[in-house]
Amino acid sequence: MNVPILDEAGELFSRYDLLISDVWGVVHDGVLALDPACAALTRFRQGGGAVVLLSNAPGPSEQVAGVIDGKRVPRTAWDRLVTSGDVTKALIAESDARKIYHIGEKADRAVFKGLDVELVGEDEAELVVATELNDYRREVPEDYRPLLTRLAARKLPFICGNPDLVVHVGHDLLPCAGALATLYEELGGIVAWAGKPHRPAYDLALAAAREARGGREIDPEKVLVIGDAVRTDLAGARMMGFDSLFVAGGIHREETIVGGKVDPAGIARVLAGQPAIPVAAMAALA
Incomplete structure (x- = not known):
């Protein structure tokens, strides 16, 4: 298994119109924003792309947006936010x-x-x-x-x-x-x-993306999913037919990061036997 290891995502991002990004472990670490990740998403939006944050956070999006603000994630980094809480409300209703x-x-x-x-x-x-x-x-x-x-x-x-x-x-x-x-x-x-990697969460994310893009439809080949979890982010991307970028320094960091850098052998072990293979991997989004 030979997954390309990137230091910067700019060239990869240029292939896509929409980024569906995980939140916790990608744009913040549970305490504060990860500034290089936020800057990368902001620059993608400045170039005309759309960013939907898709989180398995259990609160509704309006509540989680306030939490993200409190962690100093700038609103310039995203267009729309969809959470597991939104899906949960729909299922209860x-x-x-x-x-x-x-x-x-x-x-x-x-x-x-x-x-x-x-x-x-x-x-x-x-x-x-x-x-x-x-x-x-x-x-x-x-x-x-x-x-x-x-x-x-x-x-x-x-x-x-x-x-x-x-x-x-x-x-x-x-x-x-x-x-x-x-x-x-x-x-x-x-x-x-009620959340990733299951379809209802992605259906809501795509609806949010269409709204952000003025009603324009989304080409599945122009969607990149960014996440740090094989079981949810990468599996959900595969289920939807989207490409994915694996942020190895998230929940799998004990297995994939050595000396602050991505260990290709660790990536291979984490992905062994998995049907969902990312187009690239990074230690952290930048």
Whole structure:
């Protein structure tokens, strides 16, 4: 496997009209913006391209935009933002359930705003929505096995509002709701995944891109997906028939970065057996 390793993405970007970029691990590290990445996206937009940020963050886009602002990601770096929270709201609205058991932080409850639902205890629930762990800095997914066993035994549908398994917060690697959803499926439960790598998230991203481009249609061959996760970003790009750029210094950095540089052997190991192969890889977007 010979994936080209790039120091700069400008020449690659020139092939595309639309960039669909991951957020956490690409444009910020969970604490502050990654300035070279933001500058690269800004320059692409200045050249006439469109940028849609596609995040598995569980909050609705209007809330997540404020979070991104707080991390000093400039608005010049993106045209539109689509989140797993947006997909979650759509899935809840399409369901018949009105009594919801929520797993996640209180701040995530913005996803229920404007919906005709009631948050209840597990015994009354008709639907489970997991946006995060209740305290992902102190808990691990296995702590939830007894609860998820009870919910799965009742055959309650489960919406995963963040399909990521883990996320870097600075130097810490912390669990996400995707780990709970994976355990729920192992226990026999049925999960609706509200985010990458599943099609509803990309359909919303493409609709946002068309809006940003004045209604013009998008040529799939002119779309590049940028991300740091093989399981979500690269797999989602392949599913949609889009090219992808792998940011190796994100969640796979322990496997792919040696001495601050991309290790081709590490890239090969991470991608071994994967159907989704990126057109190039970088340590960090620049």
